[in-house]
Each structure stands twice: as C-alpha cells, then as structure tokens.
Amino acid sequence: MAQAGKGKLNYRCPSCFLRELDIDMFFDPDKGEYYCIRCEYTGTEEEVRKANELPRIRYKDMHKRFDFDSMDD
Amino acid sequence: MDKLILNIIHRPEMVPEYAEKVTGHGKAEDLGRKALLTESLDIFKTQQECAHKNGLKTTIQMTYASLFNDEAVSLAKEHHEKYGDEIALTLLGLPCEQFRQKYKTKDFCIWMFSMEDKMAIVDDVFGKFYERFGFYPESTGSYYMDAELINYIKGKYPMVKCAVATCWEEGPKAYHTCNNSWYTFMDGGPWAPWIPSKVNTHAPAANEEEDSGIVAIPHLSRDLIACYDGNGSNFGTHPQNVLRGMIYDSKTWEYPYLYNLIDQYRHLAKYNNGYAYNMMFVGPGWMNKMGRWEAPYELLLKSYEDGCAYYGKLKKEGKLVDMTMAEFADHYRSVKSYTEPECALWRDILYGSDKQLFWYCDPYMRACVNMDQGGAIVDLRPYAAKLEWPVGIGTPHIQDASYPFLIQEKYRAGYFTHYAGEGTIRSAKICWNGEEIDLCLCRTKAHFSQEGKTRRLTLDPVEIVFAGGLTVKVQTVVSFPEGESVIQIERKVLESSDPTAQVTINEYMVGCYGTTEYTEDMSSLTLSLRTGEDVQTLPYEYRCRDLTAPGADEAACVVPPIRTRVSMTAEGADKAGYVKEGYAFSPMFTIGYTGTLREKEGFTTWLKLERAN
Numbered sequence: 076m077a078q079a080g081k082g083k084l085n086y087r088c089p090s091c092f093l094r095e096l097d098i099d100m101f102f103d104p105d106k107g108e109y110y111c112i113r114c115e116y117t118g119t120e121e122e123v124r125k126a127n128e129l130p131r132i133r134y135k136d137m138h139k140r141f142d143f144d145s146m147d148d
Numbered sequence: 149m150d151k152l153i154l155n156i157i158h159r160p161e162m163v164p165e166y167a168e169k170v171t172g173h174g175k176a177e178d179l180g181r182k183a184l185l186t187e188s189l190d191i192f193k194t195q196q197e198c199a200h201k202n203g204l205k206t207t208i209q210m211t212y213a214s215l216f217n218d219e220a221v222s223l224a225k226e227h228h229e230k231y232g233d234e235i236a237l238t239l240l241g242l243p244c245e246q247f248r249q250k251y252k253t254k255d256f257c258i259w260m261f262s263m264e265d266k267m268a269i270v271d272d273v274f275g276k277f278y279e280r281f282g283f284y285p286e287s288t289g290s291y292y293m294d295a296e297l298i299n300y301i302k303g304k305y306p307m308v309k310c311a312v313a314t315c316w317e318e319g320p321k322a323y324h325t326c327n328n329s330w331y332t333f334m335d336g337g338p339w340a341p342w343i344p345s346k347v348n349t350h351a352p353a354a355n356e357e358e359d360s361g362i363v364a365i366p367h368l369s370r371d372l373i374a375c376y377d378g379n380g381s382n383f384g385t386h387p388q389n390v391l392r393g394m395i396y397d398s399k400t401w402e403y404p405y406l407y408n409l410i411d412q413y414r415h416l417a418k419y420n421n422g423y424a425y426n427m428m429f430v431g432p433g434w435m436n437k438m439g440r441w442e443a444p445y446e447l448l449l450k451s452y453e454d455g456c457a458y459y460g461k462l463k464k465e466g467k468l469v470d471m472t473m474a475e476f477a478d479h480y481r482s483v484k485s486y487t488e489p490e491c492a493l494w495r496d497i498l499y500g501s502d503k504q505l506f507w508y509c510d511p512y513m514r515a516c517v518n519m520d521q522g523g524a525i526v527d528l529r530p531y532a533a534k535l536e537w538p539v540g541i542g543t544p545h546i547q548d549a550s551y552p553f554l555i556q557e558k559y560r561a562g563y564f565t566h567y568a569g570e571g572t573i574r575s576a577k578i579c580w581n582g583e584e585i586d587l588c589l590c591r592t593k594a595h596f597s598q599e600g601k602t603r604r605l606t607l608d609p610v611e612i613v614f615a616g617g618l619t620v621k622v623q624t625v626v627s628f629p630e631g632e633s634v635i636q637i638e639r640k641v642l643e644s645s646d647p648t649a650q651v652t653i654n655e656y657m658v659g660c661y662g663t664t665e666y667t668e669d670m671s672s673l674t675l676s677l678r679t680g681e682d683v684q685t686l687p688y689e690y691r692c693r694d695l696t697a698p699g700a701d702e703a704a705c706v707v708p709p710i711r712t713r714v715s716m717t718a719e720g721a722d723k724a725g726y727v728k729e730g731y732a733f734s735p736m737f738t739i740g741y742t743g744t745l746r747e748k749e750g751f752t753t754w755l756k757l758e759r760a761n
Contacts, residue, residue, distance in 0.1 A: 085441050092394070095325050095379050097441075113327060127442060130394050135500025137395055140404045143415035148493050148504075148595055 079103050079110070089126030090116040150417035150424060152410075152468045154459055155365060155476055156199050156206045157289075157312070157429040160192040160220040161241040162213035189220060191432035196223075198453050200231050202460025207234040207287060207473045209312075211241025215276045225281070234472030236287035237277045238312070240431070242269070257332070259294045259549055262541040266297050274305055284308070287473035291315045291367055292334045292549050294539045295349045295360065302361040310477035312429065313349050313364035314338070318380045319550050320559065320664050325379040335663060336529045336551030338509045339372060340416075340425055340490045341365045341480055345511070350551040351531035354511035354631075355486055358534070363477035369413050369426045372494035372507055376516070376527070377558065383498070385409060385426055387451035388434035391443045395498065401447055407458055408497040414467065419491035419596050419603075423483055425476075428455060487511060487631040491603055493596045504594055506605055506626075512633035513757050518557075519594050522587030523607045523624040525574035525635065525657075525755075526557035530712040532633045532757040550663035552710045554757075559665040560736070563588035569734030570658045574755065576639060579652040581616045587624065594626075601630035609642050612651075619645040620747075635755045644747040655718065655753045656740035660730075661710050667735045672709060675727035675737055678702045692731040694738075700725025703739040706760045713760040716741060720751035 079101035088111035091098040100109040100116075100123070110117045118126060131137060199206045208227060214220035227233045239258040248254070251269070255261060261269065278284055284305050289312025301308055319335030337350035344360045345353040353359040371383035374393075382393025387406055390396065396403035410426060417424035434440060435448050462468035471479060489510035496503045504519040505526075516527035529551045539549045554572070557563070561571020563586065577586045590610035597604045609623040621643040627636040639653060662668045673688035677697040684695050703725040704715035718725070718741040728738035743751045 084439055084444065087441050095321075096327055097325050097379075097392070098327060099441075124398075124442075127394060128398065131398075134395055134405070134498050136408075136496070136498055137405060138397065138402075139408075141408045141411065141497055143411050146415075146495070148418075148495075148593075 076105055086120075086123050088114060088116050089118070089123060089129060090114055092127075093130055150414075150422040151466070152414045152417070152424045152426055152462065153476060153479065154204070154468055154470045155427045155473055156204055156456075156459070156470065157209055157427070157473070158192060158195045158199070158206050159209040159211050159238050159241055159431065160189060160214040160217070160223070161211050161432050162188050162217060162220070162244055187437055188432055189217070191435045192220070193223070194435065194449070195430065195432070195452065196227060196233075198456040200227075202456045203463055204456060204460055204470045205232045205472060207236050209236045209238035209240070209287070209289065210277060210285075211238055212247055212273050212276065213241055213244030215273075215280050216244065216246055221280050232472070234287060234474055235281060235285065236473060237273060237285040239270070239273065239288060239290040239293075257292070258290045259292045259297060260331070260540050260547055263296060263538075266540065267300055270297070270301055271304070287311065287477070289313060289365075289367075291318070291332055293349055293364070294549060295344065295347055296538055298344060298349060298360050298362060299346055306361070308362060310363050310365065310473040312367050313344060313362075315367040316370045316380065317375045321379055322381060325381065331547040333548045333550050333663065336514065336553060337366070338364075338490060338514065339366055339370060339492065339507065340509075341476070342490065342509070343484075343486065345534055347534045348531075348537055348551065350529075351534050352509070352511040353486055358511070359486070363480045365425075365427055365473065365476070367427070367429060369409075369428075371409055371498065372492055373496050373503065373505055374498055376505065383409070385413070385428045385455075386430050386434070387455040388430060388440060388443070388448055391447060391451055392441070396451075401450060403451065403454075405498055406451070406455060410458060410462075412494065412497055414462075416492050419493055421483075421488075426459075428459070489603060489628065489630060491596065493594060493605070506594055506596070508603065508628050510628075510630065512631075513635075514551075515628075515635060517594070517605060517626055519607065520591050521563060521573075522575065522590040522592060522610060523594070523605070523626055523637075524563065524588050525555060526562055527553060528555040528574065528659075529553055530710065530714065530757040533710060533712040533759045535711055548663055552661050552663050554659040554661060554707070554712065554714055555657070556662075559662070560660055570730070570736050570738070572658050572660055572736060574657040576637075576656065577654040578612045578620065578622060579654060580614050580618055580649065583614045583616060584654075585612050585614070587622070603628045603630070617645070618649050618651075620649075620651060633757050636752065637755070638750055638752045639745070640750040641745045641747050647747040650744050650746050652742055653720075653745055653751050654740060654742045655716070655751065656738055657714070657716065657755060658736050658738050659705065659714065660736045661707050661712070668709065670730065670735050670737070673737060674706045675729060675739065676702075676704045676706075677725050677727055678704070679725075686727055686729055688729055688737065690732050690735070691729060694726060694728040696724055696726040698722075698724040700741075703727050703741065705737050705739055708760060711760050713758045714739065715756045715758070716753055717756070718743065718751065718753045721745070721749065723751075
C-alpha cells in the first residue's frame with residue numbers, strides 16, 4: 076500500500092469543520108477516498124462535497140443582502 | 149455625506165505563508181524554489197491589477213524577502229509613480245533564504261522574537277529598505293506589534309506614522325481552529341484604528357503623554373459577532389477568508405455576505421460622528437494557483453476581483469475614499485481625539501438570529517453589551533490599567549499578546565447553565581416572592597444615541613413574568629460617559645401589574661481574569677466593601693465567603709496580576725453592597741448591589757475601572 080497524498084483539491088474534513096477545525100484530509104488511492112488524520116471521517120470526493128453543504132445550514136442569511144440605511148437603531 | 153475610508157494593502161511575499169506547504173507537499177522544504185518565487189510575484193501583480201483597474205490605490209508593504217528581488221522593487225516604484233501607491237514595509241514575510249541564513253531560526257512573527265532580535269531585525273529590514281528606495285517607510289506592521297517594538301521603531305525611525313498592529317480576536321479560537329498549532333494570541337484589542345499607548349499596544353492612548361506616535365490599524369475589518377463567537381479567519385474583509393468559512397453558494401459562487409460585511413462597516417459611521425473604516429489585506433498565499441482547500445484558483449481570483457470591484461463601485465458612487473496607510477494616519481489624527489470612543493452597534497448578518505452586540509472601545513476599556521442577554525456585559529477588558537505586558541522570547545508572555553479580560557462569556561462561561569458554579573457576566577436579577585429572573589434571559593434590541601460626550605444604549609423594555617402572578621416591564625439604559633472609565637446602567641420598572649408590589653433587584657458582576665479558557669490563580673485578589681470610612685476586606689482564599697453591607701458606598705475587587713481595580717457604586721432604594729469570594733470549582737469573584745423597586749422607580753449602578761497601585 077502506497078502512502079496517501081493530497082487530492083487535486085485540498086479538501087478539509089467536513090466533520091472537523093463543523094466543530095471549527097480546519098484539518099486537511101489526505102487521499103487514499105487504494106480505497107479511492109479521502110480520510111481525516113484527526114477524526115474518523117472518510118468519504119469520496121462526492122461525499123465530501125455534499126458534506127460541505129452542512130456547515131452552510133447555520134448561515135441562514137448567507138444569500139441575503141441587507142439594507143442598513145433602512146434599519147432603525 | 150459619510151464616507152467609508154479604505155486601506156488596501158498588498159505585500160509581495162516571495163515565500164507566501166501557506167504556499168510553500170501547499171504547493172510543496174511531498175517535496176523537501178526549499179524557500180528558494182524558482183516556481184515559488186515566480187508565482188509569488190505573479191500573485192502580487194494580480195492583486196495590484198485588481199485594485200488599480202477599479203480606481204483604488206494601495207499600500208505596498210515590501211517584505212524583507214522582496215527587498216532582495218529587483219523586479220518587486222521596480223514594480224513598487226512604478227506603481228508609486230503611476231497610481232500613487234505608498235511604498236511601505238511589513239514585518240510579515242520575513243522567511244526567505246537570506247533571513248534563515250542570518251538569524252538561524254524559523255520564527256517569523258516579529259513580536260515573538262527576543263527584544264534583542266526584534267531590534268536587530270528591524271534595523272536590518274529598515275536598512276535594506278533604505279538601501280533599495282533611498283528613504284525610510286512611513287508605514288509598517290505585522291499581525292501584532294507589541295509596545296516595546298513600536299516604541300523602538302518610533303524612536304529610531306520617527307517618520308513611521310502608521311502600522312498594522314493587531315488582528316481582532318485572533319486568539320485561542322484561531323489556535324483551536326488550526327488543531328492547536330497557530331500561536332497568534334492577540335485577543336482583546338480594538339477592531340478599528342486607534343492610537344496605541346506606549347505601554348500596551350491594545351490599550352489606546354488617553355493623552356499625548358501616552359501616545360506611541362503611530363496610528364494603528366487592525367489586520368482586516370472583522371465581523372463583530374461571527375469573529376467573537378467563531379474562528380476569526382472566516383469572517384472578515386478578506387474575500388478568501390469568506391471562502392474559508394464556506395460562506396458562499398457552492399453552485400453560483402456568490403457571496404453577498406462579503407458585501408453585507410463591508411456595508412455594515414459603512415453603517416458604523418452612524419455611531420462614530422460620520423467616520424467609518426475598512427481594511428483589506430490579503431496575503432499572496434491566499435491566491436495560490438493550486439487553490440486553497442476546496443476553493444479552486446478561479447474562485448480565489450474571482451472573490452478578490454469582486455471584492456475590489458465592490459470597493460471601486462462604492463468609490464465611484466462617492467461613498468468611499470481610498471487612502472494609503474500614511475494618508476489615513478494623518479486623516480485619523482485630524483478627525484479623532486484621544487478620548488473619543490469607537491462604537492459599533494453590530495447586528496448579525498450571517499446566522500439569521502437578528503442578534504445585536506454593542507462594542508465600545510476607548511482608552512479605559514473595551515466592553516461588549518449583548519442585547520440577546522438583556523444588555524448584559526459579556527466581555528470587558530480594563531484598558532484603564534494600561535497593563536505592562538511585554539511579549540516575545542525572554543518575557544513572561546512569549547506568544548500571548550492578548551489584553552486580559554475581567555469578563556469573557558465564551559472563555560469563562562457567562563450566564564450560567566449548569567448546576568455548580570458561576571460564569572463571568574455583568575447583569576441583574578429581578579426577584580419577587582422567592583422567584584429570581586435574570587435579565588440575561590430577556591432578548592431585546594438597543595437604540596444608540598449620543599448626548600454631549602455620553603454614548604447611550606436604550607434597550608427596548610422587557611417583560612418579567614413571575615409564576616406567582618406579578619408582571620413587571622423593565623427598561624435598561626447603558627451609558628458610557630467619555631473619558632470617565634465608567635459604565636452606568638439604569639434599570640427602571642416602567643409598568644407593573646401590581647403598582648404596590650415591590651421587587652428586589654440584584655445588580656452583579658461575576659469576574660475573573662485571564663486571556664484563555666483556563667483559570668488563573670485568584671489567591672492575590674482582594675474584595676472589599678466600603679461604607680463611609682469603614683472598609684471590610686475579603687482576601688481571596690477559595691473559601692466561598694461573602695460580605696454584605698447595607699448602605700455600602702462601594703463594592704470592589706483588586707486584581708493584582710492585571711493591575712486592575714474594578715468597583716461598583718449604586719443609587720436606589722434600600723441599596724446594599726455585597727462581595728462574594730468563589731471556590732475551587734467556581735474560581736470567580738462577584739461584586740454587586742441589591743435594592744428595591746416599585747413601578748416608575750429606578751436603580752442605577754456605575755461600574756468603574758482603574759489601575760490598581
């Protein structure tokens with residue numbers, strides 16, 4: 076089994092990102108999956124991309140534009 | 149018309165942070181790799197082009213490494229002539245072959261070196277700059293500039309008038325985000341430009357005598373809610389940081405949050421006599437051709453182009469003025485006095501909570517008021533102490549440059565939610581018939597006003613509903629009289645379901661001290677109650693004791709490790725002062741007052757911060 080390396084993009088662990096940890100993942104070419112060296116997360120590129128939508132759930136106003144001039148404060 | 153003032157800063161960093169590790173994965177470290185040097189300069193050129201094509205001038209902060217590169221020097225001169233960019237000098241970007249050979253270390257954060265090394269490096273870098281340009285720079289900076297470093301630079305190079313000097317709330321949170329490996333501990337500073345005192349960079353100067361001689365600017369303009377709660381490096385006027393936080397639509401690559409952040413900073417002019425400020429400073433490592441984490445290069449580039457385009461649009465609309473750092477320093481000194489505070493009634497623009505925080509900063513304190521907790525003070529830094537806090541090798545604080553807190557709800561609890569102990573906060577409890585309700589549980593909104601030299605937050609009244617049948621409507625008004633080192637809090641019962649009912653109010657501050665999540669030794673603290681000439685004291689011994697004095701004139705605590713004295717005074721019916729010692733499982737102290745209130749009556753307290761002798 077050869078050593079792991081970085082993929083074409085340098086994905087972070089989606090599970091660690093949810094707890095505000097930026098941890099680079101490595102790619103295991105034998106299994107065709109990314110894995111986290113800190114926690115137990117593993118996933119294909121497609122799974123990682125899907126999981127990367129999870130942290131966006133907390134950004135409820137991510138798509139909204141605010142008009143500060145109309146605010147009463 | 150109020151205009152946002154903008155500083156855009158670029159640095160030709162020949163070995164960009166991150167880039168060597170990212171592009172060089174699987175290769176032995178080589179700071180002189182030709183591909184790395186070429187790419188680094190290309191990124192600088194791209195960033196400059198993004199600004200210039202949108203009509204924006206920049207401050208070019210030459211790095212030590214770039215001073216050895218003829219093309220970088222030549223570009224800086226050309227852009228100064230053609231676009232009016234300032235040629236300045238950063239103390240970031242030290243790593244290069246020449247630096248490593250000379251100083252025999254991989255350290256790269258100027259504030260962490262020994263004072264001897266700091267002086268040698270500054271002289272080396274400034275000398276090299278002079279050799280290449282024939283003058284000394286007027287602006288400099290790093291992620292953090294400690295007071296001793298600023299004093300040395302100002303003493304030897306008096307033309308320096310501006311410096312990037314802190315990165316707002318980059319501390320334990322940034323450390324944790326990097327799996328406990330990023331040693332930039334610099335919590336507790338101002339979020340907007342300020343004049344640092346000679347003794348402690350984070351604490352603004354109160355007068356000419358304390359003035360370090362420079363105007364400091366923060367590294368980026370950061371989200372005053374998101375960065376306070378989360379990783380600072382995800383929420384600032386740094387387009388790639390917004391990508392780092394994944395605050396963009398992964399399909400359309402749109403990020404309205406970045407523009408909301410800029411617009412909210414523009415809005416801060418309302419609280420600061422028409423003055424508002426933004427700083428954008430993206431290191432070249434963030435525009436790496438290999439991409440950065442899951443963001444490909446095309447997205448990194450797009451975000452930077454969009455960021456510059458938005459600033460350029462605001463300029464064309466007459467809503468923004470771009471300045472170099474040196475120009476800004478002159479402007480700042482022309483519009484600001486030493487004691488004028490920086491105020492920010494900040495609203496959530498990301499999570500959809502509608503929450504407000506109010507941040508206040510002057511030479512005596514930095515305070516945060518949380519409207520989601522009834523106007524509780526959730527972060528308090530006693531700048532009045534002007535704490536001597538040398539940092540770097542050979543000092544007691546090698547990495548920790550944070551200004552210590554008395555209250556920090558994230559690191560030391562805050563409103564308490566489990567069964568044993570207390571958390572740091574300044575709030576009040578309304579009590580009646582054996583029931584006790586903390587205003588921390590009353591979500592509300594604030595309205596800002598300025599009357600003379602007092603900045604005031606008037607909170608929307610909240611209803612306190614007691615299970616026994618009484619309902620009272622309570623209003624909180626928080627005032628910051630300029631230059632007095634005092635926070636005044638007035639509570640008033642506006643309405644009561646039973647006008648004859650009397651409620652008890654318990655105004656309290658639970659405090660401690662520190663710069664991190666972990667407790668410090670409280671044994672040197674002393675609590676006291678003063679009534680006229682009579683003073684009762686309680687040395688802190690973790691024995692869970694307390695003192696009460698009806699009619700007390702003052703409740704206080706002296707915190708010697710941070711040379712701070714914090715005290716509370718009160719006016720209102722039946723006032724009684726008290727102090728509480730903590731215990732090992734709850735290593736906090738409490739100072740407070742109780743009193744009584746009926747409908748239309750008020751109770752007022754003043755929290756004062758002083759330097760302890």
